[in-house]
Amino acid sequence: MLELFRQFALELKASGINLTILYDAFDFERFVSGLATTCALVVLCTFFSILIGAAGATVLGLSRGPAAMLVCAYVALIRNTPLLVQMYFFYFAVGSLMPVGQNAIGLPVPMIGNFTWAVIALSLYAGAFNVETFRSGIGAVHGSYEEAALALGYSRFKAFRYVVAPLGLRFSFASLANNLVDLTKATTVAYAIGVAELLYVSNQIWSDSLNTFEMMNVMLAIYLLLTGIVVWIIGRAQRAMRLPGFGVN
């Protein structure tokens, strides 16, 4: 099977399309590891950004005090400044203050590597968008549901936790899918701080193998596939949580 791929790729090469990742083991491995890194970024940042979004929306849903103002400031700051500058700010500027450890042969290595900084920056970035998404989802839940919960003895916090938030989540799916597609696309920005994700390794491969055009198309196809998968998964979650008999969603 793999041999067949190899043959096919070599024939393609003869006709001018040079897909080294299909017949060159080294390029193949690089490419797969880059894809794995991209997937890891997407999964980790999706997780943390949803956590941040949920926490932020909870604060906004329950308080009007300084905590809420802090969340609003965070959202405004992240959404109105460039992701790339945020990432450099974390990696170069904040990173310069972080403790430095030593590796096996005694050379200094930062305790927080570029992959971790990328996860932090991307999670904070997507998290800000998720705060907005969940907040407006919660805003779409009619006040009478909270009232019914209060009348049953729920505290405001418990009413939020068991009634308002679960309903708000269901109004958030479309916008959440959008945010996560944007996050998937934004993982490419980690390239700039040297994280060996898909764009980074593709760049290496086309620099070595001089197949820029082919690699770009492969890469583009993969990102379209990844965003498609993200949309599909959210769609599944949405269908699993739909409100029976409620027409909405």
Next chain:
Amino acid sequence: MRTEIEGRDLVSLKGVHKAFGSFEVLRGVELGVAKGEVAAIIGPSGSGKSTILRTINGLTPVDHGVIQLGDITVTDPKVDKVALRHRVGMVFQQYNLFPHKTVLENVAMAPIQVLKEPRKDVEERARNLLAGMRLTEKALAYPGELSGGQQQRVAIARALCMQPEVILFDEVTAALDPEMVKEVLSAVRKVAEDGMTCILVTHEMRFAREAANRVFFTDKGVIVEQGEPKAFFANPQDPRTKEFLDKVL
């Protein structure tokens, strides 16, 4: 006659005032309901009927006056809300069932989550209540899959499952199609006949006459007139009551 039994009132409102902004909705409401009594509140739209009910379970805080429920002073700012709402149930015009929970969960969730009662006991009680409402087969359906009349019966079962001492009904048939009004009214009647103290706001004059022990007439934020239903409807004293009854009967 009222003054004699006032000491035994389970629910009493004394000089209750409430304003929304500069608009005075309640202007000195006096009302007493004894244990096991069924009180009907009638009156024109906007006269403050819903607001009276909402002050009794503390959903709407009052400006002046004292509300007493047994040994609980509702108007005390430090009142134990859970204890209060354990003892006062409420059924809303729009049912306000939680659409993401099954019928059984809707009925059982508050005693489990708020009162911390054992799940097994609560669910058994909930199933019995649903059977009493002739909804046994709907236990695992979602609210969105039920008719309005069925949803309202679930809402009554949900209030009963908290084992309250008083239930407040706020125009529970107003959102229903005519053919469903009867099934809900007979459910309310059954609750009343089982000895539950009920305070109900209603536009169904016939129901008030047949099911209530006492009728209160509100206009512009005060109780204008009250009495036994027979005498009240046959021989109203206040000109405002007469005018209102002329219009609706």
Next chain:
Amino acid sequence: MSETSIFADVLRWLPFVLWGFGLNVLMSVLAIVLGTGAGVFLGLGQTSHIRLVGGVSRLATQLFRNAPWLVLLFYCIFLMPYSIVISGATYNVPSWLRATLGFSLPVAANFSEIVRGAIGSIPKGQWEAAEALGYSRSVTLFRIILPQCITRMLPPWMNLYALLITATPLASIVGVEEALARTQAAVQSEAQASFLIPMYATLLVMFFLYTYPISRISNALERRFRTV
């Protein structure tokens, strides 16, 4: 290293970075103009009843909308000709201009969706009413439907611009000397760690001061139009 001298250093580099920021603004303005123009065609194309036009427009929209901005930027930087020959004279295409084209692709795709959404949000009854009055499809579109769409499209269009301006520093990755590239150059030539945070923070503030008012106006307009 005292606080004041760092502040003075940042201030000394500020004009240098601000000139770079001018390039960010220039790229964003050109890209929004190009992208909006192309996006109108794509968006109208998406609503077209001609199968081929509709299909191609939808495909192009989805392609450029779901591709990462940085990947599209790389396409334009590496795969576009470095110079073009117009009537015998050779013109170099500077990298900032190629980057601008790279930005205008996702802008076009996003605006295409905005146009389609706005047209879709006009009740079907209006099309039918116009048809009953004898209007042709294109006259209905340009005289009746689109004028109503303008106000609906304005807030998302401004949001798109905010997204675009915050994306322009990506051009520094492909060697365009905009504000971020200049900040990095400044940081390197100062070569001291205490300079890093103030310098990058200054750049963040610069973008925030430019973008935040746009976002606020966009939100305010959205609220206004929603209630009308």
